Structures are given as structure tokens and as C-alpha cells.
Amino acid sequence: MTLAIAMALFVGVLVGVSRQFNGRLSLSTSPMIASFWNHIVGFVFLTLVGLIAGGLLPPGISDIPWYVWLGGPIGVIFVASGSWLIIRIGAVNTALLVIGGQIISGVALDLFLGSPMALSASAGGVLLILAGVALTQRR
Amino acid sequence: MPATRPNPLHLLLAFLSGGLLTLMIHFNGELGRYGNALFSSWAAHATGSIAATILLALLYLLHQPVAAPLSKPPLWAYLGGISGAATVMLTSAAVNTPLALTGAIALGLAGQVTFSLAADKWGLFGLPSRKMTLRDAGAIVLILAGSALVILFGKGAA
Numbered sequence: 269m270t271l272a273i274a275m276a277l278f279v280g281v282l283v284g285v286s287r288q289f290n291g292r293l294s295l296s297t298s299p300m301i302a303s304f305w306n307h308i309v310g311f312v313f314l315t316l317v318g319l320i321a322g323g324l325l326p327p328g329i330s331d332i333p334w335y336v337w338l339g340g341p342i343g344v345i346f347v348a349s350g351s352w353l354i355i356r357i358g359a360v361n362t363a364l365l366v367i368g369g370q371i372i373s374g375v376a377l378d379l380f381l382g383s384p385m386a387l388s389a390s391a392g393g394v395l396l397i398l399a400g401v402a403l404t405q406r407r
Numbered sequence: 408m409p410a411t412r413p414n415p416l417h418l419l420l421a422f423l424s425g426g427l428l429t430l431m432i433h434f435n436g437e438l439g440r441y442g443n444a445l446f447s448s449w450a451a452h453a454t455g456s457i458a459a460t461i462l463l464a465l466l467y468l469l470h471q472p473v474a475a476p477l478s479k480p481p482l483w484a485y486l487g488g489i490s491g492a493a494t495v496m497l498t499s500a501a502v503n504t505p506l507a508l509t510g511a512i513a514l515g516l517a518g519q520v521t522f523s524l525a526a527d528k529w530g531l532f533g534l535p536s537r538k539m540t541l542r543d544a545g546a547i548v549l550i551l552a553g554s555a556l557v558i559l560f561g562k563g564a565a
Contacts, residue, residue, distance in 0.1 A: 269504075269505060271504075272506050273514060275500060276501040276506055276510065276514035276515055277515070277521075279494055279498050279514075279518060280514070280519030280520070281518050281521075281522045282490045282493055282497065283494055283515070283518075283519050284522035285487075285522070285532070286487045288487075288534060289483070289484055289485075289487030289532060291534050292480065292484040292532055292533040295480070295534070296478045296479065296480035297480060300459070300463055300466065303459055304456075304459040304460065304463055305488065306487050306491060307456040309486060309487070309488030309489060310448075310455075310489065310492040311449070311456050311488075313493075314445065314448055314449040314452055314492050317445065318446075318449055323442075323443065323445070323446070324445065326441050326442030326443070326446055328441050329442070332441050335434070336437045337434075337438075338430075339430075339433075339437075339438060339451045340451040340452065340454030340455035340456075340457075340458060341458035342427050343455045344455045344459045345424075345427055346424055346427045347491075349420055349421075350424060352420070353424070354534065355534065356417065357413045358527050358537040359522075359527045360537070361413050361421075363519050363523040364520065364523075364550045365418060365421030366424050366425045366428065367425065367519070367520075367550060367551075367554055368421075368422065368425060368550050368553075369421055369422035369424060370428045371553070371554045371557050371558070373422075373428075373429040373430075375557060375561065377429055377430075377433065383562075386561050390557050390561030390562070392553075393552075393556030393558075393560075393561055394553065395553070396549050396553030396556060397549070397550050397557075399553075400546040400547070401418065401546070401550065403542055404412065404418075404542075404546045405413060405414070405418060
């Protein structure tokens with residue numbers, strides 16, 4: 269269990285490290301160029317892992333609906349916006365505001381998809397997040 | 408770069424960015440159902456590389472300043488993609504522990520904020536250091552508490 273907790277915490281660290289690296293690269297280039305290299309380097313790395321581990325191409329690849337492939341292009345904008353933000357408002361503010369947006373839009377998506385949800389807990393959580401976001405905006 | 412407080416433009420972009428992340432995780436999760444987590448991340452990086460190339464080409468054709476050669480970036484700065492790719496693999500490993508998806512997500516957010524505190528305090532990996540205020544601390548507590556409430560008691564708890 270300790271190993272599981274350490275792994276889950278480290279996932280968050282990796283997210284932060286990646287944003288820090290891409291932010292540094294965009295300082296010398298631009299957020300879009302940082303996002304470009306992030307995807308190219310990640311692709312090469314995952315290709316190597318896939319060639320070693322195998323099973324990169326699943327059999328049902330032609331059955332995948334077209335819109336599911338949009339995850340990659342969306343990620344390009346996500347990485348570029350994170351790189352733009354972190355050099356302007358810092359790592360803590362970027363992490364907090366993106367997390368806030370992620371959680372609130374996640375609740376909205378679940379409502380849209382009709383996924384089961386404890387509405388009072390979700391509504392309370394959204395209110396707390398909005399209060400925290402308001403606090404970052406006050407001068 | 409001056410250490411500014413977030414203004415409404417930053418807030419809007421960050422929230423849109425968080426919304427994009429929700430959509431991206433949703434689509435990549437669907438992609439993973441046809442293969443595995445490695446395939447999902449690999450395919451997303453492939454389509455992302457193509458999309459980024461097209462976007463950069465469009466910016467170039469529109470004569471936008473694609474790159475102002477401010478300074479030469481250190482070589483390690485190009486390696487953010489490896490950390491991003493490793494995130495996907497470690498996530499799928501963490502989800503398959505007794506923590507399950509909700510526990511893994513909640514701890515992941517905690518790890519992310521903890522790292523960002525260290526990054527701002529010491530200016531890690533070439534970005535400027537920033538001082539934390541009491542108000543920042545309040546925002547952290549409120550946003551993390553709200554996120555924990557949604558993740559642990561809101562989603563799928565009904």
C-alpha cells in the first residue's frame with residue numbers, strides 16, 4: 269500500500285516536472301514549439317517502450333470512432349496553454365487553476381453523460397473550488 | 408518575467424485548459440478501451456505530433472512570429488515529453504492498486520500541488536522562484552478540499 273501511495277503521488281510530481289520543463293523550453297522558444305517537442309519526444313519514447321514491451325497496435329484499431337482520436341490534438345493545446353501560464357503566474361497558481369477547471373468540467377461532463385453522482389457533495393466541492401479561485405484573483 | 412498574480416485572462420485560460428484535460432482524458436480513456444494504456448498514450452502522442460506540426464506550419468504561413476530566438480534553451484528542456492509519457496504508464500499502474508481510480512487521482516493532485524510548491528519556492532528547472540503568501544495558502548486549501556470532496560464523495564459515490 270505504501271508503494272501504491274508513493275506511485276500515485278509520483279504521478280503528480282511527473283505532471284509538475286513535465287510542465288516545468290515545457291515552461292522552460294517555451295521561455296526560449298514559444299509555448300507551441302514547446303508543445304511540439306513535448307509530443308515528438310513523447311512519441312519517440314513511447315514507440316521505443318512499445319517496441320520493447322510489444323502490443324502497440326491492437327487488432328480493433330479500425331473500429332475506433334474518429335472523434336476519439338481528438339485526444340491528441342486537444343493535448344497539444346493543453347500543453348501549450350500550460351507552458352504559457354506557468355511562466356506568467358507560476359507553478360502553484362497554474363496547477364491550482366487547471367485542477368479547478370478540470371474538476372468542475374468533470375462534474376459538468378458527468379452531468380451531461382448522466383453518470384451517477386452524489387450531487388450535494390459535488391456541488392459543495394465546486395463551491396469550495398470557486399471560493400479558492402476567487403482568492404487567487406484578489407489583490 | 409514579473410511575478411504577477413493571476414488575472415481573469417489567466418483564470419479563463421487555465422479553466423479552459425482544465426476543461427480540455429477532462430475531454431482529453433475522456434477520449435484517451437476511450438482509446439485505451441480498444442487497446443491498452445500504452446497504445447492510448449502512444450496514439451495520442453502520434454496524432455498530437457501531427458496536429459502540432461500543422462499548427463506550427465499554419466502559424467509560419469500566417470507570418471506570425473513562431474519563435475523569437477530569445478536564448479538557446481538547455482537540452483534537458485526538450486525532455487518534458489518523456490515525463491509526460493511516463494505519467495501515463497505510471498497512472499495505469501497506480502490505478503490498478505487498492506487505491507483504485509479515485510484514490511490515485513486524489514493523491515496525484517496532492518503530489519502535483521506539493522511539487523509545484525517546491526518548484527515555486529526554489530525556482531526548479533530554470534523557472535523563476537516565487538514567494539507564497541497567506542492568500543495563496545488559503546486558495547490551496549480551498550481548491551484541494553473542494554477537489555477531494557468531488558473526487559472522493561461526489562463522483563460515482565451515488
